Amino acid sequence: MAGWWPRFVRPSTLRRQGILGMNARNASYIAEHNPRRHYPRVDNKRLTKQLATEAGLAVPGLIGVIHSHHQLRRLADTLQEQTEGFVIKPAHGAAGDGILVVTGWRGERMRKASGRMLDSNGLQDHISGILSGMYSLGGRPDAALIEERVQFSEVFTEVAHTGVPDIRTVVYRGYPVMAMLRLPTQESDGKANLHQGAVGTGIDLASGATLGGVQHNQPIRVHPDTEASLVDLAIPGWDKLMELAAGCRELSGLGYLGVDVVIDRHRGPLILELNARPGLAIQIANGQGLQPRLQAVDERVAKVSDEPPASRAAWAAAHFGCVPVGLGPVPHERHDD
Ligand SMILES: Nc1ncnc2c1ncn2[C@@H]1O[C@H](COP(=O)(O)OP(=O)(O)O)[C@@H](O)[C@H]1O
Ligand SMILES: [Mg+2]
Structure with missing residues (x-):
């Protein structure tokens, strides 16, 4: 698969590939599906923790x-x-x-x-x-x-030696639509945020295996500190993680949501935090645009309403298993990262 990410792609090409831009995200998804009164549930990490605990979802102590x-x-x-x-x-x-x-x-x-x-x-x-x-x-x-401090599962020691990776999943109307594994680097000082210099890798929603990565908005295939491959890492407990992410729709009251999950060595997947304005670089990490997946969810919801989180996660895994295609950097944006 070497070389499947071109460095620069024209905006018109990005649109054809279904890349969601900042304006469309803000107007059609955030404004439309995220009632402002629910923002404190996700903008206040203490409240998020309390709500998750009350809903029986695991969080870091x-x-x-x-x-x-x-x-x-x-x-x-x-x-x-x-x-x-x-x-x-x-x-x-x-x-x-x-x-x-x-x-x-x-x-x-x-x-x-x-x-x-x-x-x-x-x-x-x-x-x-x-x-x-x-x-x-x-x-x-x-x-x-x-x-x-969460202690990450030992399976990723070569790519996660400086901190705890997290898994960011965009959940739309309760359906996981796209995910990325974010790996801290020496530069990001233990944090998995792309803004801090962490690496993001796309994830195949069907299998939970990684697809290849991005750092500072540029495609990479090996970890910058260790040169270990970023491709085909299998995330443990993937199905459970998808279900946990889907369940955050009810918890937050938000229809367009970024869910950050960490996997603790002993406790399994834990909800770290929720974001009302998830960033768009997840598309670069996956070599896929969000738009077609968001439309597929709208069609699903028009046909089937009130699916429980486990069925929503299973449907997403069956429909959004992905084959990477080439995408370049997305435009600058205002988001929570
Ligand atoms: N309890 C924790 N144990 C280990 N690492 C953590 C913990 N909390 C946060 N981190 C690291 O810091 C990053 C950012 O934390 P997060 O709670 O998502 O805040 P932010 O809203 O700033 O993204 C995480 O992705 C993770 O890498
Ligand atoms: Mg975060």
Whole structure:
């Protein structure tokens, strides 16, 4: 399959291939299917966690929530109990900004996913930044969540040595339509967001196998740090993951949704977070446009309404198994990544 991604493709070609652009996504899908009143369910990570837990869907464990500077004083001492590390994130963050992945301790200092060290002052400064709204949508004061660090399944050690990969699935009207595996790199410091320099790889929805990747919007076939192949990695528990993603429609009340799932070594798939404005680079990673799949779902819903999540996931697997075709970079966009 070498060379099946040309570097540049004219906009007219992209449209023929069914690429969804930013304007169409915003007007026809986000505005149409995502009622604004439900945004807090996905823009506030603490609320998402609570709703998922109430719905019986698994999430990474919450160690604590920091609301004020008073709580920072003895925090590093308390966190020493977390020998496997922890993750700090803004409750209202996006695109990996403000996320700190700590993988363990060396004495009183913390080791970050990239291998760099952090002392307790550095930790306090980082959380102060979160509290002051440095990373929150709209710059409003925010809370910092402390989560257990997810330990990824051992199958991907060669492509996931610096952090936890996540699986982004776009779910339209409750049907998974496209997915990508996102792999942290040295550059992305343990985070799987493409904006931070992570690698995205397309996924065959039928089998859960990866198709090949993209970094900084350019096609790649091997991991930039290890040169391990990005093709034909089999994601464990794929059917269960598709069902979990489909079920996020009910949970969020949103019809056009990006679901981020991580696979914990011990607990299996966990919902990390939900996005109301999922980015469009997933199309490049898959070498496929979203448009034909979104239309197929509209036709399905016109015929069959009220399918439960498991049937929606099975239908999607049967209809959106993909054969990659060539696509170039998509235009710049405003999204949650
Ligand atoms: N609990 C966790 N354990 C390990 N890695 C995590 C954890 N939470 C987040 N990450 C890493 O950071 C990335 C971004 O986290 P996420 O919660 O999706 O926030 P954002 O809204 O900024 O994308 C994830 O894709 C993952 O790679
Ligand atoms: Mg995310």
